[in-house]
Each structure stands twice: as C-alpha cells, then as structure tokens.
Amino acid sequence: MTFPPQQLISPALTHTMLTAHATVHRVRSFTLPALTLALAGCATTARLNNFDVLSKAGGAYSDAMVAAVDYAESLGVQADSAVLIETRSERVSAAQDLAAKEGRKDLSEDEQNALFDTLLNALTTSDDLLAKQMQVLADIRHHVGLLKDYFAALGLLAGAGDTDSAIGESASGLLTSMGNISKGLAGVKVGEQTLAEFAGAGTPLIVAQLRAHNLEAQLRQDGQLLDRELKTLGGLAAFLTEKIRSDSQAVQGPQETTLVTDPYTSFNALPEDWASKRVGFFQRKADLSALNAVQDAAGKLRLALRAAAEGRIGADQLAMTVKDMNTLADWLAKLKHGGG
C-alpha cells in the first residue's frame, strides 16, 4: 500500500496504521482467534471507562476544593464580623458602665472620640486584612479551575465517542479499500467473517487502544506535575479544614451564648425550643468532621493517577471518591448559603 508523505502523517495516525497493519498480518495468518479480540476489546473498554471515572473524580475534587475555598471565605467574613460585633458590644457597654460608675449618664466627648477611633480602626483593619485574604483565595480558586480544565480535557480524550465512530468508519473504509486492491486480502476470512466485516469490528478496538495509549502516555508525562499539584492542594485542604473549624467556633460562640448559655444561666423559664437549639450546635460541630474527606480525596487521587499511568486503576474506589466529593461540594454549598 502507498502511504501519504511522512510529514502528512501524525504520530497518532502512524501508530494506528502500524497497529492496523499488524492486525491484518495477524488476520492473514489466522493466529488471532475472535475470542482474543473480544477479550482485548473488553479490557480496553474497561481501561477507557476507568480514565473516564478518573476524570470525573478529578472534576469532582476540583469542585469540592472550590466549594471549600468559597465556604472558608464566606465563613471567614462571618467570623470576622462575629469578633467585631462581640468586641464592639464589650467596648461600648464597658465604657457606658464606667461612666455610670462615676455617676454620669453619657460618655464625655473625649470618651466618645476615643471609642469612635477604636471602633473605626478595628473595622478598617479587619476590612483591609480580609480584602487581602480574599484576593489570595480568588487566585487559588482560579488556579483550581485550571486543574478542573485538565481533568475535563482528560475526560474528553477518554470518552471521545464521536471521534471513535468517525475514525472507526474511516479505518473500516481504508481496510475495505486495501481489500479491493489486493486479491490476497480480499479473500481473507476470519472464521465466517470477511476482512471488511472484520474491519468493522476490529477498528474501534484499534482506535480505543490508541486512545488508552495516549491517555497513559499523557499521565506518565504529567505525573510529577499532578502529584505536586495534589500534594499542595492536600495541604490547602488541611489548612482550610482548620480555618473552617476555628472560624465556625468564632461564629457559633456568640450565638450559642445568646441562644443556649444565657437562657440556661438566667433564672427565667427556658424557651420551649432551647433543647433543640442546643442539639443543633452539637450537630454542627460533628458535621465539620466531614471536611476531612477533602484531604483524603487528594491522597486517593494521587494514588489513582499513578495507577492509571501504569494501566492499573480501580474504578470502584474512584467512583466512591466521586460520590464523596459531590456530596461534600453540595454540603459546603448548603452551609455557605445557610450561614455559619
């Protein structure tokens, strides 16, 4: 057969052609049983499905990380406000009580000015620091978007259905044309199938193998980068988990004081919903432990990526990670919109 000039053939096409050529040779010598082909097809399909699950796990992980960053940011502002409100209340009531101790009903002008300066300084200092932190978080969120793009591209390559069928039809046509030219090839049968019929079944396999080969090669090439990236994001997840836990405490402390502790320590009758509100605070503390799943996910993904590059990947475990990450992202989104 005549190949087009070398510069017009991509390495991928060369690989396909050589694989196709090798397959034809195997057909000619009748050494490839149809069963082997079917098994190889199943194995390749399973490999591609695993890559598809891997891309979904990576996408879900990226979404969960963005949700964690969003929630940490929102809760951080709430915690800051809680501290500002609490300290303002303490300062104002303390200044008023001190004046009352001295028999004065109102604060003096100097006291008012000093309190004004203290409160304004607190607010602007907090605003400045929060704005700086939010900018850094925005940069991180943008970067996580790049990781999501990577996994989306991986998913496209793993599940390129339309491309497969287009290549399959074209390759089938090519083999049919080869059969038209060569009498030897035209007469070849695999079992009860002619070469053209065989080509229809065999080419999708060739294409699928080409895809799986591409994916594995790409992951081997990107392995160190992804490992570094996920390691850093694992560190970020650990940091955010601690930040969220601490900010949550800062937000809930004053609320718990007002709704649970103050009513309980007063000598008045307790509100009817006192016990259920108390349960709510305990429940919330327990729920935060779910954040550990984000840290675990980075480790699972790192292992899965290494395994995928070596052609051994466990889809079941990754499917669980996808589920965990989706659940976590939903939960964080609900927390964010439901308040701290």
Place this chain on the structure above:
Amino acid sequence: MATLPPGQQRDELLAQLRATRDTLMSAEWLTRIRRAPPEQRTAAADAQFKVHIAILDFETAELDDIRDDLIANSAELSRATGGLKDALTSLNRVAAVLKAVSGFLDVVAKVVKLV
C-alpha cells in the same frame, strides 16, 4: 504589620492563636465576660481583637505560600491541558487522514481493475 515567622513556626503560632480565639469566643467565656467588670470587658475585647487580627495575618501569609506553590504549577498545568487537547485533535485528524487515504485507495482500486 510585623514581620511574620517562617513556615513551621508560623503554623504552630497560628494553631495556638486559633486555640486562644476558640476560648475567647466560646459560649462559656462570653457568658462570664459579659458579666465581668467594665475594665475586664475592655481588656477582653482588646485581647479578642488582637488575637483575631494576628490569625488573619498569619492565615493570609500561609495562603500566600500555598498560592505561590500552586501558581508555580499554573503554566505547566495549562500546557498539560493543551497536550490532552492536542491528543484529541490528533485523534480527529486520524479520521480525516484515514478518510482521505481510503478515498485515494478506492481510486487506485478502480484503476487496477481497468488495467
């Protein structure tokens, strides 16, 4: 702002500061401090605010480091994504070239039959 300590030392300080704020913003502490004399309330407010501001400062420094580590990967990550997209484009090109070769061979087959 004061110069921040590096890496691990900063992490430890941040953990201690958070533990302190946890206490200063806990229901038990707030219940007690709200009943305390005005001087103690003012001192408590000062402490709460200073600890909180230090936490914000340390957190931002930590996040800055994480951001720098991530951004160091950005260009390579975009290139890797481009590599995957190129591979997909390559697969699409395979279809186009195979189709062209197939058409060419069809013509050759017809010529061979005529000869």
